Amino acid sequence: MTPDPNASSSGTVPSKDSKKKKDEKKEEDLSDEDLALKQQLELYVERVQDPDTGLQKVALESMRQEIQTSTSSMTSVPKPLKFLRPHYGILKAYYETMQDSDLKKYLADILSVLALTMSAEGEWESLKYRLLGSEGDIGSWGHEYVRNLAGEIAQEYAQRLDEEDPIDDLMELVEQIVAFHMKHNAEPEAVDLLMEVGYLVLLIEHVDSMNFKRTCLYLTSSARYLPGPDDMSVLHVAYMIYLKFEEFPNALQIALFMNNMKYVMRVFTSCDCLLRKKQFCYILARHGISFELDDEMVADDDDREVLQEIINNSKLSEGYLTLARDIEVMEPKSPEDIYKAHLLDGRASAGASVDLARQNLAASFVNAFVNAGFGQDKLMTVPSDNSNGGSSSNWLFKNKEHGKTSAAASLSMILLWDVDAGLAQIDKYFHLSDSHIIAGALLGVGIVNCGIKNDCDPALALLGDYVDKDDSSVRIGAIMGLGIAYAGSQNEQIRIKLAPILNEAKAPLDVIAFTAISLGLVYVGSCNKEVAKAIICALMDRSESELGEPLTRLLPLGLGLLYLGKQKHVAKTAEVSLTFNGKIRKYCYMTLLSCAYAGTGNVLKVQNLLSHCSQHLNKGETHQGPAVLGIAMVAMAEELGLEMAIRSLEHLLQYGERNIRQAVPLALGLLCISNPKVYVMDTLSRLSHDTDSEAAMAAVISLGLIGAGTNNARIAGMLRNLSSYYYKDASLLFCVRIAQGLVHLGKGLLTLNPYYSERYLLSPTALAGLVTMLHACLNMKAIILGKYHYVLYFLVLAMQPRMLMTVDENLKPLSVPVRVGQAVDVVGQAGRPKTITGFQTHSTPVILAAGDRAELATEKYIPLSPILEGFVILKENPEYREER
Numbered sequence: 001m002t003p004d005p006n007a008s009s010s011g012t013v014p015s016k017d018s019k020k021k022k023d024e025k026k027e028e029d030l031s032d033e034d035l036a037l038k039q040q041l042e043l044y045v046e047r048v049q050d051p052d053t054g055l056q057k058v059a060l061e062s063m064r065q066e067i068q069t070s071t072s073s074m075t076s077v078p079k080p081l082k083f084l085r086p087h088y089g090i091l092k093a094y095y096e097t098m099q100d101s102d103l104k105k106y107l108a109d110i111l112s113v114l115a116l117t118m119s120a121e122g123e124w125e126s127l128k129y130r131l132l133g134s135e136g137d138i139g140s141w142g143h144e145y146v147r148n149l150a151g152e153i154a155q156e157y158a159q160r161l162d163e164e165d166p167i168d169d170l171m172e173l174v175e176q177i178v179a180f181h182m183k184h185n186a187e188p189e190a191v192d193l194l195m196e197v198g199y200l201v202l203l204i205e206h207v208d209s210m211n212f213k214r215t216c217l218y219l220t221s222s223a224r225y226l227p228g229p230d231d232m233s234v235l236h237v238a239y240m241i242y243l244k245f246e247e248f249p250n251a252l253q254i255a256l257f258m259n260n261m262k263y264v265m266r267v268f269t270s271c272d273c274l275l276r277k278k279q280f281c282y283i284l285a286r287h288g289i290s291f292e293l294d295d296e297m298v299a300d301d302d303d304r305e306v307l308q309e310i311i312n313n314s315k316l317s318e319g320y321l322t323l324a325r326d327i328e329v330m331e332p333k334s335p336e337d338i339y340k341a342h343l344l345d346g347r348a349s350a351g352a353s354v355d356l357a358r359q360n361l362a363a364s365f366v367n368a369f370v371n372a373g374f375g376q377d378k379l380m381t382v383p384s385d386n387s388n389g390g391s392s393s394n395w396l397f398k399n400k401e402h403g404k405t406s407a408a409a410s411l412s413m414i415l416l417w418d419v420d421a422g423l424a425q426i427d428k429y430f431h432l433s434d435s436h437i438i439a440g441a442l443l444g445v446g447i448v449n450c451g452i453k454n455d456c457d458p459a460l461a462l463l464g465d466y467v468d469k470d471d472s473s474v475r476i477g478a479i480m481g482l483g484i485a486y487a488g489s490q491n492e493q494i495r496i497k498l499a500p501i502l503n504e505a506k507a508p509l510d511v512i513a514f515t516a517i518s519l520g521l522v523y524v525g526s527c528n529k530e531v532a533k534a535i536i537c538a539l540m541d542r543s544e545s546e547l548g549e550p551l552t553r554l555l556p557l558g559l560g561l562l563y564l565g566k567q568k569h570v571a572k573t574a575e576v577s578l579t580f581n582g583k584i585r586k587y588c589y590m591t592l593l594s595c596a597y598a599g600t601g602n603v604l605k606v607q608n609l610l611s612h613c614s615q616h617l618n619k620g621e622t623h624q625g626p627a628v629l630g631i632a633m634v635a636m637a638e639e640l641g642l643e644m645a646i647r648s649l650e651h652l653l654q655y656g657e658r659n660i661r662q663a664v665p666l667a668l669g670l671l672c673i674s675n676p677k678v679y680v681m682d683t684l685s686r687l688s689h690d691t692d693s694e695a696a697m698a699a700v701i702s703l704g705l706i707g708a709g710t711n712n713a714r715i716a717g718m719l720r721n722l723s724s725y726y727y728k729d730a731s732l733l734f735c736v737r738i739a740q741g742l743v744h745l746g747k748g749l750l751t752l753n754p755y756y757s758e759r760y761l762l763s764p765t766a767l768a769g770l771v772t773m774l775h776a777c778l779n780m781k782a783i784i785l786g787k788y789h790y791v792l793y794f795l796v797l798a799m800q801p802r803m804l805m806t807v808d809e810n811l812k813p814l815s816v817p818v819r820v821g822q823a824v825d826v827v828g829q830a831g832r833p834k835t836i837t838g839f840q841t842h843s844t845p846v847i848l849a850a851g852d853r854a855e856l857a858t859e860k861y862i863p864l865s866p867i868l869e870g871f872v873i874l875k876e877n878p879e880y881r882e883e884r
Contacts, residue, residue: 108133152198268297281310333385352682366741368410408440424450439477448479459485516558550782556588560595570596586623593628601637632667669702677848704739711748769797823853
């Protein structure tokens with residue numbers, strides 16, 4: 001039986017019919033205009049294959065014209081490209097048969113554009129035909145075409161490098177693409193392409209006065225996410241661009257970020273304006289580095305003296321007190337004003353009998369932190385009726401033994417940065433016979449001089465003789481004082497004084513530990529071999545029993561501070577540390593690693609440290625503490641890493657061993673220092689009631705750190721409740737009091753954040769002070785709650801006024817309106833987007849909270865620093881006209 005040929009079945013013929021119908025329907029959907037264009041383009045394709053070269057040329061010209069003049073929306077392909085898609089294979093095949101001629105190059109150009117939508121994955125045909133085509137204007141084919149080419153160049157470049165093929169033709173094309181991008185406000189795309197092909201130097205000749213700021217902003221932001229040494233080469237290009245356009249403050253910032261003193265000098269030698277140089281000096285003073293100006297940088301002797309005085313920070317106290325008077329917070333506060341015990345129920349006062357000496361010690365710290373830098377308080381500086389030593393002595397003697405050391409040193413905190421008045425007031429303590437008070441006075445000399453440099457070197461003159469005394473508490477006071485006063489100075493005289501102590505056979509362990517820390521602070525981030533060698537020898541000389549002591553762990557920290565932020569330079573010392581005694585080996589290695597990569601945001605190092613924290617160890621292992629702190633030290637560099645680190649620490653809380661749980665709160669405190677994020681606050685609040693008292697103490701101290709200098713009402717309330725909750729536990733109550741003092745640091749005018757300049761620059765001395773204090777908190781009971789509570793004074797290295805102080809050309813305070821709001825990230829955004837949101841307008845001086853940014857609200861003055869923080873010099877705008 002034969003099948004009926006007309007019957008409908010699933011044969012091939014009907015499917016052809018349906019295909020035909022589909023095409024016809026498609027053509028019916030097209031408008032008359034589109035249909036005409038489609039037929040026109042099909043005609044051009046036929047004409048291109050015509051043997052007559054004249055016809056070919058006209059057809060190619062017309063096709064080129066159609067493609068270049070077509071427009072497209074964000075979601076659709078240009079019509080000519082859409083209609084030419086079916087003919088791409090035909091044109092490609094015909095191209096191969098053509099003789100070399102201009103027409104063949106013309107066709108290659110068109111194929112290059114068609115490949116934009118037709119090229120197979122991994123073929124890079126758009127680039128292939130572009131290189132074979134005519135070398136006309138690349139931009140005439142549109143942005144999308146140029147973007148696509150840039151992507152293909154990056155892949156082709158990598159392949160040619162692997163195969164060691166020549167890349168000259170690619171580099172010519174790169175130059176054209178970069179020139180096009182820079183002209184059309186696509187600076188990030190130009191930078192990305194040049195990074196891919198390792199030719200960033202080309203940027204310097206292509207930037208102009210309109211786009212260099214956006215270009216450099218993108219360069220400096222992307223440098224954070226690049227591995228070394230690529231990050232430094234990117235920053236070098238940004239530095240050169242800023243110098244080219246005489247944006248010297250930005251260039252100086254980059255030089256400080258790179259820690260390149262030659263670049264800093266070059267900024268000074270490149271600039272002729274004395275006023276701008278004064279602004280540079282304010283920036284250097286805030287960074288906290290020792291920097292000596294020479295004749296080449298500033299020719300005139302008088303000018304050099306004025307500038308050096310600014311770098312030496314001698315005007316810091318004056319500016320801070322101006323801010324305090326303006327905001328009307330000069331009135332001294334007593335510890336009771338901070339505790340606000342009247343807001344609690346009766347339980348808190350019942351605890352008054354617990355431990356009076358411990359309470360008085362806590363009050364000394366609270367008083368010192370709250371009135372820091374104000375020059376007056378209600379305990380230490382109150383004038384007394386009777387002439388025998390004043391009332392400060394009365395308060396001193398309410399403390400026992402080592403408590404007197406911290407109480408005496410608290411006077412210098414109140415007189416912070418005011419060297420002349422501070423030394424005059426501390427002098428009276430040197431005439432007393434009590435060694436603890438003398439130790440406190442010596443420490444106080446260091447605190448008063450913290451961050452302030454002086455040609456007379458009063459700290460060295462006063463403390464030098466006490467370093468070799470017999471009494472260990474006096475020695476520690478002098479050694480610690482030198483460390484704080486000369487932090488970051490790399491002063492050779494200090495090394496000559498302190499290094500021999502490390503190898504003294506009879507020196508007690510605590511003296512050696514504090515000597516290592518002080519040397520680490522003085523030579524922070526210097527990789528000094530002699531100091532490293534001395535500390536390594538001291539570690540190797542320790543006996544088995546000494547290695548188990550909590551204080552011994554300060555020795556590896558002193559060693560780590562030498563390599564702070566120096567990354568690979570620590571490698572040899574880290575190898576040496578692996579040969580140490582088993583008790584200290586891992587602890588030392590972790591500490592070195594975390595210090596060396598502090599502030600770098602290095603993801604691989606964070607993962608490495610996390611892997612050490614994930615191990616479940618035997619009881620006596622202590623190295624996970626510094627590993628947890630290390631995660632915070634490395635990840636605090638930028639916001640994204642910081643958020644991820646907080647999440648990782650949450651996991652460690654759930655799954656980690658006891659020693660990890662004790663360190664996590666401290667790590668959270670470092671990550672959010674002086675920046676009270678609500679969810680971190682909640683985590684710490686939960687931990688402050690933990691059954692493990694060490695973890696609870698760490699959480700309480702960290703609540704103080706995240707709220708440091710913010711007067712945060714929520715944290716203050718939490719701490720008040722904790723003081724009632726722990727009214728019977730002297731140790732925890734002491735920690736609560738310290739935290740209360742920190743929250744109200746400088747009555748809310750100070751910050752402990754080591755990052756400044758819109759979170760771009762990191763002050764190495766500030767971070768070193770914080771890390772030292774946090775390492776001491778890893779063993780609270782032995783150090784902070786033992787007789788070494790004065791370790792808390794290392795925080796003075798990180799204390800800075802969180803102010804914007806505008807001054808005129810004579811460096812006198814000048815009040816101008818400024819807008820202060822939440823900073824907005826504008827990297828890579830088109831046009832001129834707003835840099836702050838939710839702003840309020842105030843008159844300077846103003847306080848800046850974490851994440852705040854300020855901008856001038858008047859055009860009458862021009863700021864000499866692009867970032868309004870700290871001291872900013874304003875000069876009058878010559879083009880400003882008063883509106884009538």
